[in-house]
Amino acid sequence: MGTYAIDLQTLSIGLLLARVVIGFIMAAHGAQKLFGWFGGYGLRKTGQAFAQMGFQPGTAFAAAASISEIVSGLLVAFGFLGPIGPALMIAVMIVAAITVHWEHGLFAANNGIELPLLYAVGAFALAMTGFGQYSLDAWLGIAGRLTAVDTWIALSLGVVGGFANVALRRRPAVAPIRT
Numbered sequence: 034m035g036t037y038a039i040d041l042q043t044l045s046i047g048l049l050l051a052r053v054v055i056g057f058i059m060a061a062h063g064a065q066k067l068f069g070w071f072g073g074y075g076l077r078k079t080g081q082a083f084a085q086m087g088f089q090p091g092t093a094f095a096a097a098a099s100i101s102e103i104v105s106g107l108l109v110a111f112g113f114l115g116p117i118g119p120a121l122m123i124a125v126m127i128v129a130a131i132t133v134h135w136e137h138g139l140f141a142a143n144n145g146i147e148l149p150l151l152y153a154v155g156a157f158a159l160a161m162t163g164f165g166q167y168s169l170d171a172w173l174g175i176a177g178r179l180t181a182v183d184t185w186i187a188l189s190l191g192v193v194g195g196f197a198n199v200a201l202r203r204r205p206a207v208a209p210i211r212t
Contacts, residue, residue, distance in 0.1 A: 041165075041166060042166070044165060045165030045166040045167050045168075046165075046167070047165075048112075048159070048162060048163075048164060048165035048167070048168075049112075049165060049167040049168070051155065051158075051159065052109050052110055052111075052112055052159060052164060052165075052168070053110050055106075055109055055110075055152065055155045055156070055159070056105075056106045056107060056108070056109035056110025056111070056118070057106060057110045058106070059102050059103075059105060059106030059109065059122060059152060060102065060103045060105075060106030060107050060110065061106070062102050062106070063098070063099045063100065063101070063102025063103035063104075063106060064099075064103060066079040066095055066098060066099035066102070067079075067095075067096065067099035067100065067103065076092060076095055076096060076099065077092070079095040079099065080092030080093075080094070080095040080096070082095070083095045083098070086132055086133070086202065087132075087202040087203045087204045088132075088201070088202055088203075089203060094198075098125055098128065098129075101121050101122075101124065101125045102122075102125055104118070104121060105118045105119070105120075105121035105122035105125065105156070106118070106122070108121070109122065109156065109159060111168070111169045112164030112165065112167070112168020112169050112170050112171070113164075113168070113169040113170060114170070115160070115163070115164075115170060115175075115176075115178075115179045115183075115184065115187070116160040116179065116183070116184045116187035116188055117187060118156070119156035119157060119159050119160035119187075119188065119191070120156075120160070120187040120188050120190055120191030120194075121191060122152060122153065122156040122191075123153045123156050123157060123188065123191040123192060123195060124191040124192070124194040124195035124198065125195065126149040126150075126152045126153040126156070126195070127149075127153065127192065127195025127196060127198075127199065128195050128198045128199055129149040130146045130149040130150060130153070131199050132199060132202060134146040134147075134148075134149055157188065160184055160187070160188055161184070163176060163177070164176065
């Protein structure tokens with residue numbers, strides 16, 4: 034049985050790498066929806082897609098999702114404001130997993146929940162570990178000020194917010210089949 038000593042610098046470098054990759058890719062994902070950058074559709078077309086999925090008004094829901102993805106991604110990438118960014122990321126990934134990906138199974142190759150699940154679990158892990166010494170929270174001296182209870186409250190609010198958003202969805206009426 035091995036015993037491993039935790040080296041703060043090595044841990045912080047690993048957290049920095051995870052934060053930057055997860056955070057900036059999430060922010061770019063939101064920028065696709067909001068601005069049409071990186072091959073995205075922009076707010077108007079994304080809003081139309083949201084409306085077709087039952088989110089009315091579609092543009093408002095698309096803007097909220099896009100802004101949540103951008104803000105959560107940037108908060109995570111820069112390691113700022115503790116569990117707030119991860120909680121926002123979890124909320125938006127719950128909505129994506131349930132409304133877009135759930136019916137397609139697990140793997141991304143089939144448009145399954147793999148990607149939103151990875152984002153949500155990564156966000157949860159970062160909230161639980163903290164952002165490390167190479168973060169804005171550490172640099173500003175605010176790292177460690179929140180308790181574990183505060184972190185659980187923030188994450189719980191993210192989960193509740195995600196499911197509340199799904200509950201606001203009104204599935205489009207399906208035309209009856211005529212024989």
